[in-house]
Amino acid sequence: MNQNLASNLLTQLQGIVGADGLILDDDLRNFYSTDIRGKCETTMAIVQPGSVNELQAVVAASAAANVAVVPRGGGASYSSGYAINTPASITLDMSKLNRILEVNKTNSTVTVEAGVTWEALNKKLTGCSLRTPFYGPFSGGIATIGGSLAQHAASLGSAGFGISADSVLNLDVVAGDGTLISTGSKSAVDGINFFRYFGPDLTGIFLGDCGALGIKARITLRLMPRRAYRSFLSFSFESFEQLADGMASVARLGVADCCFGNDPTCLEQMMRAQDTSIEAGKIIAKAVFADAPNPVAGAWRLSKMVLTGQSFLKKAGYTCHVICDGHSHAEVRQKLALARKAASRYGRKIPNTIPMVISSNPYFSIPQPMAEEIRRGIPQHGVVPFDRVKELHGKIQSLYNKYKKDMQSYDVRTETMFSAISTHAFLYEPVLTWADTPSEFHAHYFRKEFAGIAISAKENPNGRELVAQLQTETARIFSDIGAINFQLGKTYPFWERYQEDSKPLLLALKATLDPKGILNPGALGLPA
Ligand SMILES: Cc1cc2nc3c(=O)[nH]c(=O)nc-3n(C[C@H](O)[C@H](O)[C@H](O)COP(=O)(O)OP(=O)(O)OC[C@H]3O[C@@H](n4cnc5c(N)ncnc54)[C@H](O)[C@@H]3O)c2cc1C
Structure with a gap:
């Protein structure tokens, strides 16, 4: 991007969010462009809007300058969701939009800004003897409600009440030109945020979109009593x-x-x-x-x-x-x-x-290194109906058998977690781990938490390469068996698997909501 245009935009953004809300530090730009999986390009700047008005103005200014806007919540996802695909991009850090706006006990609803973490919300609601039906991923100490809705999350409350999307009533979403769109009962003139459906389910199109269709700004969730x-x-x-x-x-x-x-x-x-x-x-x-x-x-x-x-x-x-x-x-x-x-x-x-x-103590933090060894790990998951679970497991085990020798040689191991989702689905989550130096993502956390502890580990490029191969083949097994994936990001084959007859509808939605294609380019694998 032309240097003058870039610096004009940055000056404009600083005018919107203030000097405190615009971060240009090299280390931080690097970290905010990196997830557990790695990094592509580096963001031009980290922009932290402190209000929904500022968020709208940031998106509008970026659209006018043709600069991509990549939202980031807690940064705890691992499918390149907030990876920077094009150098002319800013990272939209949602951490200052962290207010719990209203706990409405009469109507059993809670409205939050998108950067609130699940742990913060749960703490507030526990004090009122309330909860949301789904109450977060295990990463809820850092994972935000906006980030989780953007890519679907499962875990706490999922056997009883489904995934993150199943607890959502209304959204206020910023579209690619900066306009604010309300969904559900709130989409009526003078609408109230209390009900998911008012005509077609527009809330639903922004859930699991990985930020490609809009930036979630405010979210209303259903409440229920916390059972004692x-x-x-x-x-x-x-x-x-x-x-x-x-x-x-x-x-x-x-x-x-x-x-x-x-x-x-x-x-x-x-x-x-x-x-x-x-x-x-x-x-x-x-x-x-x-x-x-x-x-x-x-x-x-x-x-x-x-x-x-x-x-x-x-x-x-x-x-x-x-x-x-x-x-x-x-x-x-x-x-x-x-x-x-x-x-x-x-x-x-x-x-x-x-x-x-x-x-x-349901919310974990980013896994920390163990004294005796450093291992990197990347999870993958597929969600299947109960009648496909055993076949899926058999295929994954055959894959590991095929690569058994290499896995031993390069110290690559597997561990698998499982979750029931409501009464009708099974989440299968294999994690590949390998001995290596800490990734840039982990190193950031180590620096903070383990200052002063010497970390000794050897580079393991063969291990990394093998893990990449195993992940490609695992993703293929998931697709072949008909599994769906939640945090699609820029990794899982979503667009390739989408039916040809359904593609024009999704493309039309993208073109209407994001005419300049600035919202998280590459997310969902949508064509530019
Ligand atoms: C230790 C650990 C445990 C985990 N446990 C679970 C688990 O139990 N269940 C589970 O499902 N996942 C789990 N995860 C994965 C991940 O933490 C969750 O999926 C979480 O929901 C991500 O939220 P986030 O705020 O960190 O999103 P981010 O990683 O910041 O972003 C995720 C995606 O959403 C987009 N996005 C972020 N904010 C917005 C917004 N306001 N509007 C639009 N788009 C936005 C980003 O561009 C990106 O595409 C775990 C991860 C770790 C490291």
Whole structure:
């Protein structure tokens, strides 16, 4: 881009967001252009609007200058969603749009700015004995509500209430020319934000769009009472097939709030990565105690955890963990009994430490290095109906068998996580890890958290190359089996898989909402 035009735009943007809201520092521009997967181009500037008016003005000015606008929430996604494709781009950092605007207890709605994190929202709502049905990905300590809606997120509350999109009522979205579009009941003249549908579902077209159709500015979510009683179940299975049957049986009943699982390697890794310091133990104990409905239950949970220890996990094999909640002990007991009966046909019950700890402290931070080794890891996922799960697993295992020797040579390992989504879908998430130096993304967090600790690790280019190959083949397996993917970003083959007859509609939407094609170019694989 012409230097004069670029500096004119930057001056204009500084006029809109102030000197504090325009970041030109090289290290930060580099970091904001990088996700766990890596980096393409470097952003020209990081722009932080502090209000929706500023957000609109930033988009309008960038459109006039033909400069791409790439939104970034918490930056916790790993499919190049906010990667910079073209050098004439700015990164729109949503972190200052972080106000919880209204908790409306009468109407059971909450309206937030898009940069609010799930953890911040959950903290506020817990104080009012409320929750959103879906209450975040495990990365919710940094992941924003806007970023999660842009690419769909699953996990907390997903067995009971589906994914992020299923909790959304209305949106205010900034289109590619800076205009503000309201959806659902709010799209009527003087409309109120309380209902998803008013005519065609325009809210839906902006969910899972990866920011290619609009920038989510304000979001209204549905609320429900936070159920005071919660209890947990864990099961161990001898094979993946038994785990899949067990999880599907529990999910189909619709009694679980969360239902997730791990393969043995993933469990082992979780145990190794866990902070075993006394300080960390105290934090968990405090959280478990606070999560219990009363002090007696809190003391009971803690003593059970201490007595049980963790050694049982060493031989647990495939494990599945269930969280059930309700308005009374009786309701929770009934749900647990149903889930126990369903899963016991395939596996055996084990102590419920994992779901108890996760329920009390559900939001993880970016994984930190372990003293003895640095491993990079990139997750991938596919969502399938229950009747395709075993076939999918078989194909992924055949792939790993094909590359077994290379994986051993280059120290590439796999671990897999599973999640039930509502009563009808299974999320299969293999993570490939390999010994390597920290990626630029991780190094940023290490610098902050591990200042002063020397990190020694060797470059592993062969490992990286092998992981890239395995990921390409895994994505193909997902496509061939009919899996869908959530965080499509610029990585998963979405556009290639889209039916020819459906393509013109999506292209027409893109052309109308973003006539200059400045919104997150390359997202969803849409043609320029
Ligand atoms: C430790 C860890 C645990 C994780 N656990 C889960 C999990 O349990 N479930 C899960 O689904 N995922 C999980 N993830 C992946 C990821 O964190 C989530 O998908 C999360 O929702 C991303 O939110 P974010 O704010 O970080 O989005 P970002 O990574 O910042 O952005 C994601 C996409 O949304 C776009 N975008 C961001 N904000 C907006 C906006 N306001 N308007 C329009 N577009 C926007 C970006 O351009 C990008 O394409 C995990 C990641 C990590 C590192």
